[in-house]
Amino acid sequence: xxxxxxxxxxxxxxxxxxxxxxxxxxxxxxxxxxxxxxxxxxxxxxxxxxxxxxxxxxxxxxxxxxxxxxxxxxxxxxxxxxxxxxxxxxxxxxxxxxxxxxxxxxxxxxxxxxxxxxxxxxxxxxxxxxxxxxxxxxxxxxxxxxxxxxxxxxxxxxxxxxxxxxxxxxxxxxxxxxxxxxxxxxxxxxxxxxxxxxxxxxxxxxxxxxxxxxxxxxxxxxxxxxxxxxxxxxxxxxxxxxxxxxxxxxxxxxxxxxxxxxxxxxxxxxxxxxxxxxxxxxxxxxxxxxxxxxxxxxxxxxxxxxxxx
Ligand SMILES: C[S@@+](CC[C@H](N)C(=O)[O-])C[C@H]1O[C@@H](n2cnc3c(N)ncnc32)[C@H](O)[C@@H]1O
Numbered sequence: 001x002x003x004x005x006x007x008x009x010x011x012x013x014x015x016x017x018x019x020x021x022x023x024x025x026x027x028x029x030x031x032x033x034x035x036x037x038x039x040x041x042x043x044x045x046x047x048x049x050x051x052x053x054x055x056x057x058x059x060x061x062x063x064x065x066x067x068x069x070x071x072x073x074x075x076x077x078x079x080x081x082x083x084x085x086x087x088x089x090x091x092x093x094x095x096x097x098x099x100x101x102x103x104x105x106x107x108x109x110x111x112x113x114x115x116x117x118x119x120x121x122x123x124x125x126x127x128x129x130x131x132x133x134x135x136x137x138x139x140x141x142x143x144x145x146x147x148x149x150x151x152x153x154x155x156x157x158x159x160x161x162x163x164x165x166x167x168x169x170x171x172x173x174x175x176x177x178x179x180x181x182x183x184x185x186x187x188x189x190x191x192x193x194x195x196x197x198x199x200x201x202x203x204x205x206x207x208x209x210x211x212x213x214x215x216x217x218x219x220x221x222x223x224x225x226x227x228x229x230x231x232x233x234x235x236x237x238x239x240x241x242x243x244x245x246x247x248x249x250x251x252x253x254x255x256x257x258x259x260x261x262x263x264x265x266x267x268x269x270x271x272x273x274x275x276x277x278x279x280x281x282x283x284x285x286x287x288x289x290x291x292x293x294x295x296x297x298x299x300x301x302x303x304x305x306x307x308x309x
Contacts, residue, residue, distance in 0.1 A: 043193065044139035044164040046255035051118075051142035053254065069121045069186060073128040075282075075301060076215045079109065079182055080128040095127055097154040107131040110181045112207060114165055114200065115139075115188030119147040125184065126157060135175060137163040166196025171203055178209040185216040189266065190259040193249075197269050205273045208306040213277075214270065219260045220281055220298040221248050226260040261300050270304045277304030 073080050109132045116122050116136035126132055136158060138144050144160045147153065163170050165188075183204050189197055204214050219226065226248060248260040263279035270277065279302030286295045 041164055041167070043191070043196070043255075043257055044166065046257075047138075047191065048140040048142060050254050050256055051140045051146070055142060055146075067120060068124050070124050071284075072121055072124050072184075072186070072217075075217060076125065076184060078213075079111065079125060079132065079184075079215070081107070081131060084128045094123070095130075095152050095154075097156070100130065100154060100157070103133060103157065104131050108133060110179065111135070112137065112175060112180045112183045114183060114185040114204075115191060116147060116160075117143050119150055119152075121184065121186040122147065122158065123150065123152050126152070132157065134158050135161065135180070137161045137165060137171065139164045139166075165200050165203065166192050168199045169203065170199065171207060175207045177206055178212075180207045181209060181212050183208060183212070183214045185214070185218070187218055189216060189269075190219045190261065191257050192259070193257065198273075201269050201273045201275075204270070205275060205306060208275075210306055210308040212306050214275060214302070214304040214306075216266070216279070216300070216302045216304075217282075218266070218300050219258060220300045221260040221262050223260060223298040224295050225297075263300050263302070266300060266302055270302070274307065275304035276307055277302060 073084065077085060109129055111125065111132055112135045113122050113125070114137060116138045117140075119136065122134055122136050126134060134157065136144070136147060137160070138147075139162065141162050144162050147158075148160060161171070161174050163174070165171070189200065192200060208214065250258045250260075252258060261279075263281060266279045267277075279300045282299050282301045284297045284299065286297050287293075288295055
């Protein structure tokens with residue numbers, strides 16, 4: 001895949017990032033029933049418990065928990081094929097192995113989705129580019145099993161790994177160096193502690209080919225779900241005082257983490273491993289029919305490129 005767009009700013013920095021200084025790993029003791037020091041594996045296990053809690057009595061999670069993220073065809077439009085960009089309706093229909101042809105190897109786009117869950121981002125992206133092949137990773141075996149049970153699952157286009165991507169070298173031996181055109185991460189980095197984010201950023205850099213891109217979307221600081229005035233939307237116990245009072249990390253009731261980012265925090269995390277690019281704030285109006293409210297949501301969206309040298 002050719003990545004033609006030139007990143008706007010943000011020079012690579014090798015210095016220890018501001019982000020490192022501001023975010024700390026969260027002691028495990030902050031969690032109910034927890035005993036000892038921080039462990040990102042325990043954070044990953046919280047997600048498996050989350051999917052099991054939402055499963056319908058078997059190994060298959062309730063796929064309706066997260067909604068399909070169709071907006072990604074616009075947000076990550078550079079991953080869509082020319083036809084999909086021209087005719088945005090044409091790739092909405094669900095695909096099945098029987099409706100798909102073989103990938104045109106000349107046009108193949110190799111994508112890796114971090115924290116894929118049950119595929120709410122993966123499948124809309126696959127529909128947007130019939131020559132896309134996705135490696136989907138998640139720490140939850142139940143989420144991966146659910147993704148694979150989709151009628152759209154086609155092993156020619158989608159491979160999966162159960163991986164705790166917060167660990168150093170988490171995908172070594174599974175995903176080759178410089179083999180990926182684009183890494184996507186949708187509400188994934190917010191699930192990580194500071195050290196987990198650093199490790200994941202290093203892995204993103206390792207697996208991206210030169211000129212490969214990281215595209216992300218995640219929770220933004222100041223979003224309505226991160227606002228004290230609307231406390232009923234606050235996602236869980238605020239965890240601060242560990243290193244900095246500006247920390248915006250929450251532990252939901254089920255033990256999963258949610259970090260609300262300033263764009264600069266993510267800029268630091270990725271430029272410090274040598275990627276070039278930046279995040280911006282995007283807004284989105286959402287109608288929550290259950291609560292009878294219209295919410296103006298704020299997200300961070302970012303694009304980072306691995307330089308050629
Ligand atoms: C908020 S969900 C988003 C799921 C999906 N990206 C989507 O768009 O619906 C966060 C996902 O990240 C996964 N995750 C959290 N920590 C992880 C880790 N350390 N390694 C791999 N996956 C992780 C969770 O299991 C979960 O599926």
